[in-house]
Amino acid sequence: MGRHREFDVEKVLDAALCVFWRKGYEGASYADLTEAAGVERPALYSAFGNKEALFRRALDRYYERYMDFIPEALQLPTSRQVAAHILYSAADLHTRYPGHTGCLGINGVLAGSDEAEPVRQVLIDARAAGEAQLRERFERAKAEGDLPETAKPDALAAFVMAVSHGMAVQAKAGFSREMLQAVTEQALSTWPTDSST
Amino acid sequence: MGRHREFDVEKVLDAALCVFWRKGYEGASYADLTEAAGVERPALYSAFGNKEALFRRALDRYYERYMDFIPEALQLPTSRQVAAHILYSAADLHTRYPGHTGCLGINGVLAGSDEAEPVRQVLIDARAAGEAQLRERFERAKAEGDLPETAKPDALAAFVMAVSHGMAVQAKAGFSREMLQAVTEQALSTWPTDSST
DNA sequence: GTGGTTTAGTAATGGCCATTATGAAAATTT
DNA sequence: AAATTTTCATAATGGCCATTACTAAACCAC
Numbered sequence: 353m354g355r356h357r358e359f360d361v362e363k364v365l366d367a368a369l370c371v372f373w374r375k376g377y378e379g380a381s382y383a384d385l386t387e388a389a390g391v392e393r394p395a396l397y398s399a400f401g402n403k404e405a406l407f408r409r410a411l412d413r414y415y416e417r418y419m420d421f422i423p424e425a426l427q428l429p430t431s432r433q434v435a436a437h438i439l440y441s442a443a444d445l446h447t448r449y450p451g452h453t454g455c456l457g458i459n460g461v462l463a464g465s466d467e468a469e470p471v472r473q474v475l476i477d478a479r480a481a482g483e484a485q486l487r488e489r490f491e492r493a494k495a496e497g498d499l500p501e502t503a504k505p506d507a508l509a510a511f512v513m514a515v516s517h518g519m520a521v522q523a524k525a526g527f528s529r530e531m532l533q534a535v536t537e538q539a540l541s542t543w544p545t546d547s548s549t
Numbered sequence: 550m551g552r553h554r555e556f557d558v559e560k561v562l563d564a565a566l567c568v569f570w571r572k573g574y575e576g577a578s579y580a581d582l583t584e585a586a587g588v589e590r591p592a593l594y595s596a597f598g599n600k601e602a603l604f605r606r607a608l609d610r611y612y613e614r615y616m617d618f619i620p621e622a623l624q625l626p627t628s629r630q631v632a633a634h635i636l637y638s639a640a641d642l643h644t645r646y647p648g649h650t651g652c653l654g655i656n657g658v659l660a661g662s663d664e665a666e667p668v669r670q671v672l673i674d675a676r677a678a679g680e681a682q683l684r685e686r687f688e689r690a691k692a693e694g695d696l697p698e699t700a701k702p703d704a705l706a707a708f709v710m711a712v713s714h715g716m717a718v719q720a721k722a723g724f725s726r727e728m729l730q731a732v733t734e735q736a737l738s739t740w741p742t743d744s745s746t
Numbered sequence: 747g748t749g750g751t752t753t754a755g756t757a758a759t760g761g762c763c764a765t766t767a768t769g770a771a772a773a774t775t776t
Numbered sequence: 777a778a779a780t781t782t783t784c785a786t787a788a789t790g791g792c793c794a795t796t797a798c799t800a801a802a803c804c805a806c
Contacts, residue, residue, distance in 0.1 A: 353774040354782030376660030459660035463573030476722045507731035514732045517718040518711030524659055525673045534704035535711045542739040550804035551752030589755055
């Protein structure tokens with residue numbers, strides 16, 4: 353019973369996601385969000401709670417819809433393919449939409465006022481979770497002989513993430529996709545090979 | 550004639566630099582700045598102008614005092630030493646001060662409200678200038694035979710900067726210096742060498 | 747010491763911010 | 777159709793923001 357919701361929650365979430373992607377958490381105001389979503393302020397509050405909750409929902413959606421290349425990559429047969437898929441996909445994602453370049457997780461709250469600390473922590477945790485998955489995948493690769501005994505899975509995972517994050521920063525600075533692909537190729541040229549093969 | 554200034558401009562600038570480093574441009578309020586500097590609001594305005602001008606002064610100081618490893622690196626004899634010096638120095642700088650990790654230029658304004666656009670552009674330009682110097686250095690290395698004919702100086706410069714920026718992000722997420730050094734080693738592991746030597 | 751000039755510090759100003767009170771409108775239930 | 781419940785939209789609220797009048801104090805030249 354009661355009145356029906358007149359807007360599409362998913363569409364509003366997509367609109368909010370784009371605004372946060374472009375302006376970051378603190379840089380995005382409710383004026384920006386309502387304009388992008390075409391929905392009045394109180395509707396956003398009643399549907400999502402406060403700004404932090406809205407950002408978290410947008411972040412979840414970001415991982416679902418745009419970071420799906422991570423689980424894809426983890427299932428590839430060799431560690432090199434895993435790294436290559438992640439880096440090429442990141443280069444693509446960070447330059448795909450001229451309106452919001454770079455990475456939501458990084459643009460979101462690298463720095464900001466103390467009030468944004470909880471949000472910052474959420475993003476740090478999300479990054480750490482991704483990196484942990486990658487490290488485990490590389491540990492498996494080492495056990496399987498795909499990576500040499502001398503390989504350090506934690507360093508390799510951190511390296512792949514660092515290059516990906518660095519490309520996100522560069523994308524925000526206006527780098528072309530081709531340049532980011534060249535960066536990816538240079539990064540992959542350092543990939544260790546199993547010397548016994 | 551007239552009254553003397555009672556505070557040390559350099560010290561105030563250092564204090565402001567630290568605040569911007571930690572909180573970014575928009576995240577730093579005048580309440581933060583005056584508290585850190587121990588100087589009242591109007592004194593900051595009369596000495597530096599507005600917030601943007603203060604940030605620019607702090608940024609200049611940042612390059613002078615903390616990014617001096619870039620000109621140092623450019624004078625080293627081989628391209629590999631150049632890259633190594635930059636990456637190790639960045640790993641060190643980004644983790645040197647627990648209170649303000651990462652890089653001022655990146656924490657500053659990766660994303661934010663539209664009002665911060667001019668500041669964002671200043672940082673983009675500063676990054677681009679550094680990268681251009683690096684590219685020119687690698688072009689020289691290629692001409693000197695230190696890098697092979699197949700090497701792409703622009704891609705190598707972008708790669709070094711990407712790894713450095715990525716490490717800055719990771720430092721902000723709490724990575725240890727040791728981990729960043731491992732990332733650096735991985736990045737340097739296949740620096741192109743002149744095959745004719 | 748006095749006049750002119752620069753700085754210091756208090757306290758204001760207007761604007762934007764996230765959040766919400768209030769009441770009208772719409773839909774479901776009885 | 778009447779009662780109830782939920783959403784919608786206007787407009788308010790209090791807080792923090794960058795910026796600045798304004799007054800008092802400190803210094804220099806004469």
